[in-house]
Amino acid sequence: MSIVRNVKVESRDIKWISDNFKSGELIIDNSFQRRYVWIKKDKISLIESILMGYPIPEVYLWQNKTDPETGKRVHSIVDGQQRLGAVFxxxxxxxxxxxKHLEYQDANFSGKKFSELEDDQKAMIWGYDFSIRFINNSIMIDDIKNLFLRLNRTNTTLNPQELRNAEFNGEFIKLADEISKHPFWKDYNIFNNTDLRRMLDIQFISTILIFIRMGIAEETSQSAINKVYDQYNDEYPEAEEDKELFMELLNVLNFILKGKDNLQYIAKRKTHFYTLFxxxxxxxRIKLDSANNYQSVSTKLEEWFAHYKNETNFENDTVRALLDEYRLLSQEGVQKKANRQRRLDILKEYLSA
Incomplete structure (x- = not known):
């Protein structure tokens, strides 16, 4: 079905946008949209453009349902989430x-919230018109996802994981998203704000799920993640099993990291976290599950990464050689299968020494 024949272009002002956000008639559909990406300076730049009377790129909305009793029409944002979210x-x-984020820093709206603007400036914002392409509800969700991807594939602000979020809505990505909400990640500050905004936490957790499902020798490239998303999109019978194991391993890591500053510092680097995981x-797997055993492992790893972090070395020649090799493998070709395996083997050898 041609989307063009089912699109009408109309203007809607910011008052309409605000009212429809509040009423729930304008929504962000997380089945294909990325997380909210713009930071404050991006939002400020947009509002400045509106106050200066500059044009803003058009927005795409999809009428995905109508309440038969009230006639309320719910529209999903297909393209323009950042712009509409910023004005709201x-x-x-x-x-x-x-x-500091304004191009015209001496403008009389500098430093002001909306309520602090002059009346004519408020009126300018309320009355500012967006050009909106309304797509009617005869278009199916798969066509909408394809449209979103086509609109954004040439947009360098979309990273591979954000594109995957639009293309896949199956079991594997759902599990990665569910695991990303576990308090462990926030407790140890594994992901920074940029990671969270750009869905890089989901991407990293996906590589760990690949390890759980397929082993350390499996590729973790972008194309490999796409392949696994596709393979486990419709059916993922081992999902609960993998989730349970993932939670168990986070518990193990919690025992190891808790109270160890050097380990917590080093775990924020994805290369080291992957190895620790x-x-x-x-x-x-070897059922080293007593508190004393965990404490012994934690203490030895704390010493290892203290030397790594401070660029010092062990007196023992054998351990020193292992640390030198680990340093090299953590700086060059970190995603290579052989290097990931070798980093793990080095730590196993060190712990057993």
Missing amino acids: DYVSEQFSLEK TLSFYIF
Whole structure:
């Protein structure tokens, strides 16, 4: 079905956008949309453009359902989430127009929240028209996802994981998303704000799920992640089993990291975290599960990574050689299968020494 024949172009002002966000008639569909990406300076730049009277790129909305009783039409944002979200946040008093982020820093709206603007400036914002392409509900969700991908594939601000989020809505990505909400990640600050905004936490967790399902020798490239998403999109019979194991291994890591500053510092680097996670799998599998054993492992790893972090070395020649090799493998070709396996083997050898 041709999407063009089912699209009408109309103008809607910011008052309409705000009202429809509040009423729930304008929504973000997380089945294909990425997480909210814009940071404050991006939002401020957009509001400044509106106050200066500059045009804003058009927005795509999809009428995906109508309440038969009330006639309320719900529209999903296909393209323009960042722009519409920014204007709604501003009129909702979520941020001010900080001077440092303005191109015209001496403008009389500098530093002001919406409620602090002059009346004519408020009226300008409320009455500012967006050009909106309305797609009617005869278009199916798969066609909408394809449209979103086509609109954004040439947009360099979309990373591979954000594109995957639009293309896949199956069992594997759902499990990765569920695991990303576990408090462990926040407790140890494994992901920074950029990771969270750009869905890089989902991508990294996906590589760990690949390890659980297929082993350390499996590729973790972008194309490999796509392949696994496709393979386990419709059916993922081992999902609960993999989730349970993932939770167990996070518990092991919690025992190892808790109270160890050097380990917590080093775990924020994805290369080391991946290695520590695979090591926790090894520890779990050999049933090294007493508190004393965990404490011994934690203490030895704390010493190892203290030397790594401070660029010092062990007196023991054998252990020193292992650390030198680990340093090299953590700096060059970190995603190579052989290097990932060797980093794990080095830590296993060190712990057994």
